[in-house]
Amino acid sequence: MSSPAIASAPLRPPGPRGLPWIGTSFMASRDSTRTLSRWARDYGDIVFYRFLDFPVYVLFHPQHVEQVLLGKTGNFVKGMTARANPELFGNGLLTSDGDFWRRQRRLSNPAFHRESIARYAEITVEEAAKLSQCWKAGETRNIHNDMMNVTLRIVLRSLFGTHLAEHMKIIEPALGAIMASSTGFNSIAFFLRIPTPKRKLHFLAVQRLNEVVYGLIARGREKLKSAESGLQTVGSQTGGGPQAATGAKDLLTLLLTARDDEGNSMSDQQLRDEVITLLLAGHETTALNLSWSWYLLAEHPEVERALHAELDAMLGGRAPSASDLPRLQYTDKVIRETLRLYPPAWRIFRRTEEVFQVGDYTLPAGSNIVLSQWVTQRDPRWFPEPDRFMPERWNEEAVAKLPRFAYFPFGGGPRVCIGAGFAMMEATLLLATIAQRFRLRLTPNQRITPMPSITLRPRHGIRVKLEERANTPVAADRANEAQASSA
Numbered sequence: 001m002s003s004p005a006i007a008s009a010p011l012r013p014p015g016p017r018g019l020p021w022i023g024t025s026f027m028a029s030r031d032s033t034r035t036l037s038r039w040a041r042d043y044g045d046i047v048f049y050r051f052l053d054f055p056v057y058v059l060f061h062p063q064h065v066e067q068v069l070l071g072k073t074g075n076f077v078k079g080m081t082a083r084a085n086p087e088l089f090g091n092g093l094l095t096s097d098g099d100f101w102r103r104q105r106r107l108s109n110p111a112f113h114r115e116s117i118a119r120y121a122e123i124t125v126e127e128a129a130k131l132s133q134c135w136k137a138g139e140t141r142n143i144h145n146d147m148m149n150v151t152l153r154i155v156l157r158s159l160f161g162t163h164l165a166e167h168m169k170i171i172e173p174a175l176g177a178i179m180a181s182s183t184g185f186n187s188i189a190f191f192l193r194i195p196t197p198k199r200k201l202h203f204l205a206v207q208r209l210n211e212v213v214y215g216l217i218a219r220g221r222e223k224l225k226s227a228e229s230g231l232q233t234v235g236s237q238t239g240g241g242p243q244a245a246t247g248a249k250d251l252l253t254l255l256l257t258a259r260d261d262e263g264n265s266m267s268d269q270q271l272r273d274e275v276i277t278l279l280l281a282g283h284e285t286t287a288l289n290l291s292w293s294w295y296l297l298a299e300h301p302e303v304e305r306a307l308h309a310e311l312d313a314m315l316g317g318r319a320p321s322a323s324d325l326p327r328l329q330y331t332d333k334v335i336r337e338t339l340r341l342y343p344p345a346w347r348i349f350r351r352t353e354e355v356f357q358v359g360d361y362t363l364p365a366g367s368n369i370v371l372s373q374w375v376t377q378r379d380p381r382w383f384p385e386p387d388r389f390m391p392e393r394w395n396e397e398a399v400a401k402l403p404r405f406a407y408f409p410f411g412g413g414p415r416v417c418i419g420a421g422f423a424m425m426e427a428t429l430l431l432a433t434i435a436q437r438f439r440l441r442l443t444p445n446q447r448i449t450p451m452p453s454i455t456l457r458p459r460h461g462i463r464v465k466l467e468e469r470a471n472t473p474v475a476a477d478r479a480n481e482a483q484a485s486s487a
């Protein structure tokens with residue numbers, strides 16, 4: 001007869017055991033996404049593993065994802081997200097918790113309201129047009145580099161009101177070094193603070209980013225000062241308040257002018273953490289969504305044809321704008337489907353502050369939790385033929401049947417991505433502008449594989465050859481222009 005103590009011992013979910021003393025972690029494997037998928041197949045919806053002293057539960061079922069993301073605020077904190085890379089993100093919006101996070105989120109929200117997004121849409125179309133104008137048919141490009149570059153320009157102009165082209169040369173390689181040092185074994189070495197050559201490169205890259213960001217802050221302060229001195233003159237003449245004269249504020253201005261209850265402004269360190277978070281979260285992810293979209297379009301000519309048909313019918317060769325977004329429905333589906341197959345944020349971490357009941361298990365306070373967009377969004381229970389790129393699956397009827405949180409590329413609940421609206425607008429307008437003019441063909445002899453790091457980058461980039469589309473309204477306009485100028 002078993003003793004009552006044993007009978008009531010909490011059940012532990014199945015999972016890999018790993019090495020004695022060390023345990024295991026999906027983050028240590030070169031192909032972390034594949035490891036997670038294998039665990040889901042071998043052990044089911046709730047998987048337990050231990051890494052050193054850290055007990056970790058991986059939850060794959062949409063219902064369990066919902067319990068975490070919509071759970072009692074305060075019970076689920078960021079945990080490993082904050083611990084994994086404190087030098088980079090510091091205590092910014094992505095990593096902070098509690099009342100401090102709430103205050104910072106409230107402060108940043110206005111920069112993502114509808115009117116602000118409409119302003120960013122104009123910048124997006126301008127930058128997309130500039131990019132496609134300097135492309136030439138027949139040339140070969142790394143489309144991932146192009147997308148990183150254009151989304152960085154857009155975020156710098158939109159959120160920080162600056163071009164700073166000279167700084168792009170610093171930000172891009174620094175980010176590359178950071179991502180390369182945050183994969184597989186390196187990410188574990190980071191977590192444990194083990195010095196490795198990659199870690200040294202990582203710190204150098206963070207230092208370079210810091211220089212750029214402190215420069216952005218200093219410029220923002222200067223701009224504000226001169227606006228305020230100009231304002232005093234204007235205000236004394238017209239009686240208008242600061243808002244009347246400055247109009248909508250960019251994010252940096254909002255952060256610079258914010259005051260806490262005692263009237264204190266943010267320290268330079270806090271400003272740096274917020275700016276770096278927005279700068280990185282605001283362009284890396286959207287660039288990846290676009291890079292993977294071009295890859296999937298090149299691999300699926302029938303989808304590409306349907307996309308071109310929509311663009312030709314809806315835009316007829318003119319530049320798109322924010323008001324076209326509701327009509328570009330197929331374009332939207334292409335982006336959604338790409339976010340399903342290649343989610344730029346491919347896993348989410350949390351730590352429980354209290355006991356948490358999930359399925360048949362009781363997780364003690366202090367448990368680490370992993371949710372994986374990569375696995376859940378490729379689960380055949382929710383998505384038939386899950387590995388197939390099928391934008392058509394996003395029809396109303398199928399969407400209505402989908403369990404909530406079977407698809408969560410932007411997370412959910414109070415910590416949902418603050419930039420989701422911005423990102424969808426940006427991806428749609430960039431794709432629409434470029435695809436009106438060009439068809440992108442993958443060059444032969446390249447292996448395109450995802451590199452699971454902080455985000456999901458293509459490991460070796462994506463090389464494409466540009467083909468100008470013939471018989472489109474854009475091409476017809478160009479031919480007419482050429483004829484007119486030669487006449």
Ligand code: HEM
Nearest residue numbers: 093094281282285286289345409410411415417418419423
């Ligand atoms: C396709 C593009 C994007 C994807 C897939 C994405 C994904 C995500 C996800 C999954 C989260 C939640 C993380 C968690 O719960 O731990 C998140 C949070 C966040 N994202 Fe995005 N994001 C994208 C674009 C953007 C853009 C354009 C911005 C800003 C301009 C941005 C800024 C942020 C910030 C600041 C947070 C933290 C929000 C908070 O905790 O209050 N993201 N993003």
